[in-house]
Amino acid sequence: MQIKDILLAPGNGAFFYDDQDAIRSGAIQDGFIYVGAPKTPGFTVVRVPASSLSVGLVLADDKVVWGDMMSVQYSGAGGRDPLFDIKEISDLTSQVVVPRLLDVDASLYLDACAKVFEPFQHERLPLALEYGVSQALLRAAAHLRRMTMAEIICSEFDLPLPTHSVPIYCQSGDAREINVDKMILKAVDVLPHGLINSRQKFGTDGQTFMEFVRWVSMRTRELGHPGYQPVLHFDVYGWIGQEIGLAPQSIADFICKVAESVPGFTLNIEFPADFGSTQAQIENYAEIVSILDARGSNARIVVDERCNTLGDIRLFAEAKAAHLVQIKTPDVGSIADTARAVLICKANKVGAYVGGSCTETDLSAQASVHVSVATQADMMLAKPGMGVDEGFSIVGNEQNRLLAILNRRATENVGRKARCVTNAE
Missing domain, CATH: 3.20.20.120 (Enolase-like C-terminal domain)
Incomplete structure (x- = not known):
């Protein structure tokens, strides 16, 4: 198989995770922070520095392709997944996702995603995990097939090659x-x-x-x-x-x-x-x-x-x-x-x-x-x-x-x- 090892690297998101419920309820902004008690489960304060977790796929030719996992700014609001927890996501990736990644054909993008993202204990994997791993798999398919990531998407979904920019x-x-x-x-x-x-x-x-x-x-x-x-x-x-x-x-x-x-x-x-x-x-x-x-x-x-x-x-x-x-x-x-x-x-x-x-x-x-x-x-x-x-x-x-x-x-x-x-x- 083309994937021979998996790397994990903790990282930073580019902004902060915010407790939307607390802000909507009147948390006062003091400089860059919000003063007040958090309301959304998982938040210890209203504004938390965003964290991320990079997953690297080491391919057979030693090329390493990466994807990044993270949550959105207003995690836990409006039916969203809870606040991103690096340790929890890292453990789940190592125990469940890594063995699956080592057993797929990374050149077949949609097929690889379907196999890697099968439910675990009858539950869907965390969406942040899916997001990061699917980016890495997309880069892997692009590298293996000598295409851009866009061309992989066009090929997999039977779309014409685009010629126009997106606003x-x-x-x-x-x-x-x-x-x-x-x-x-x-x-x-x-x-x-x-x-x-x-x-x-x-x-x-x-x-x-x-x-x-x-x-x-x-x-x-x-x-x-x-x-x-x-x-x-x-x-x-x-x-x-x-x-x-x-x-x-x-x-x-x-x-x-x-x-x-x-x-x-x-x-x-x-x-x-x-x-x-x-x-x-x-x-x-x-x-x-x-x-x-x-x-x-x-x-x-x-x-x-x-x-x-x-x-x-x-x-x-x-x-x-x-x-x-x-x-x-x-x-x-x-x-x-x-x-x-x-x-x-x-x-x-x-x-x-x-x-x-x-x-x-x-x-x-x-x-x-x-x-x-x-x-x-x-x-x-x-x-x-x-x-x-x-x-x-x-x-x-x-x-x-x-x-x-x-x-x-x-x-x-x-x-x-x-x-x-x-x-x-």
């Missing part, structure tokens, strides 16, 4: 104004996220939020080059529902009001409300989407919380319970399932946004780029970290390098076909 979405973190300026100067496709995760940031009846939205549109006109027209995307962490109420009509009315304040822009509103369960989220989001569509609004609903796994994504897509589904890569698990999720969204004519988390690493971000481009997702997150420059550079440069390789492949194929025709004549 990149940057997130601001709390340094909103400075990072918005950076995004505009760098002509980011989708911006700014905004981190509207508290009553203070949302404001009474959403006034503070609306003022920020108008400021972003104004700043875009001031600093952007002529013709620059980004999509405006704001994550409100359920605060429309918290402040305005959970009636779909009221939420839709508020979103329409925000959209009307920035004419000429497409407006994405992520996680407008939390209805308490996946089924309730689907039913109410579908109603909000229907209201916005009937009005011809330029606003779009993006689902995040309570849409975690591939099964969840299928339910939301089939119910048209969002205009755009965030495929939060560590929550989906195997990166092969991220590819499947994009294809499910496309089949149901729902937008596919390959997201993830600021807590990820350079390796997981690069692997996500290959899946996003191969499946031609509607947009992808600039990650890792909560700054603009680093994530935009990692994701943007990887995409450009990949497209350069794929364009060369396409040129070679055209030349090969031309030679075949000439020889036949």
Whole structure:
């Protein structure tokens, strides 16, 4: 078999794990930390430095390929897996996953993933573990078959080689104004996220939020080059529902009001409300989407919380319970399932946004780029970290390098076909 040994290396995620429940309940921000008692199981404080675990596959030719495991920023919230525990994940990897990895054909990507990720004691393996190992397996298949990771995805899912770039979405973190300026100067496709995760940031009846939205549109006109027209995307962490109420009509009315304040822009509103369960989220989001569509609004609903796994994504897509589904890569698990999720969204004519988390690493971000481009997702997150420059550079440069390789492949194929025709004549 091509895998002859496994390496594990502890690492750092690019941001922090945060207790969303505690923050939503009013934990006070003091500098960079949050003051107050944690509420989500596994958290000892509200904000915890993000950890990661790298898994390296030593191949028969001594090439080592890596993947990174980690959780998302708001671990344990909205039905997600609990806070990442390096020791627990490391032990499970060594005892259960390593023997399976040593017994698969790493050149057959989907087959290898299926065998390695079989349930253990009738339970699915932790999603963070699936995520990291599936990245390493994707790199192994690419190395063994002398392809890019994107080409492996295209081959395994019978997709044409892509020729177009995928729009990149940057997130601001709390340094909103400075990072918005950076995004505009760098002509980011989708911006700014905004981190509207508290009553203070949302404001009474959403006034503070609306003022920020108008400021972003104004700043875009001031600093952007002529013709620059980004999509405006704001994550409100359920605060429309918290402040305005959970009636779909009221939420839709508020979103329409925000959209009307920035004419000429497409407006994405992520996680407008939390209805308490996946089924309730689907039913109410579908109603909000229907209201916005009937009005011809330029606003779009993006689902995040309570849409975690591939099964969840299928339910939301089939119910048209969002205009755009965030495929939060560590929550989906195997990166092969991220590819499947994009294809499910496309089949149901729902937008596919390959997201993830600021807590990820350079390796997981690069692997996500290959899946996003191969499946031609509607947009992808600039990650890792909560700054603009680093994530935009990692994701943007990887995409450009990949497209350069794929364009060369396409040129070679055209030349090969031309030679075949000439020889036949």
